[in-house]
Amino acid sequence: xxxxxxxxxxxxxxxxxxxxxxxxxxxxxxxxxxxxxxxxxxxxxxxxxxxxxxxxxxxxxxxxxxxxxxxxxxxxxxxxxxxxxxxxxxxxxxxxxxxxxxxxxxxxxxxxxxxxxxxxxxxxxxxxxxxx
Numbered sequence: 001x002x003x004x005x006x007x008x009x010x011x012x013x014x015x016x017x018x019x020x021x022x023x024x025x026x027x028x029x030x031x032x033x034x035x036x037x038x039x040x041x042x043x044x045x046x047x048x049x050x051x052x053x054x055x056x057x058x059x060x061x062x063x064x065x066x067x068x069x070x071x072x073x074x075x076x077x078x079x080x081x082x083x084x085x086x087x088x089x090x091x092x093x094x095x096x097x098x099x100x101x102x103x104x105x106x107x108x109x110x111x112x113x114x115x116x117x118x119x120x121x122x123x124x125x126x127x128x129x130x131x132x
Contacts, residue, residue, distance in 0.1 A: 045122075049065050059076050083096070110124045
């Protein structure tokens with residue numbers, strides 16, 4: 001039941017972001033999201049920190065937060081949707097969405113992970129692509 005609650009809250013958080021960041025885009029291939037992205041991580045219940053995400057055209061990603069937390073995983077495109085997986089935390093659910101158009105596109109990631117106390121930690125990251 002706790003997992004269902006975490007997923008429902010993540011979906012609700014996802015809906016909030018989409019209203020202000022533009023329409024969701026279908027993704028044809030990983031080249032559309034490959035590169036370095038930077039932005040804030042917002043935690044349900046308050047607080048935020050900045051993070052950097054690097055996505056490769058081959059389908060891997062790594063991230064690092066301003067607090068030194070790191071992680072990695074894989075990502076793929078299926079039927080226009082971006083699917084992410086983090087083997088370092090199999091309890092994590094990840095939803096990726098590309099919102100907006102042109103240089104104002106935002107890569108939104110909603111996730112739920114198990115905290116150190118065993119309770120779900122829900123967060124949303126809104127990355128903007130870092131321009132060269």
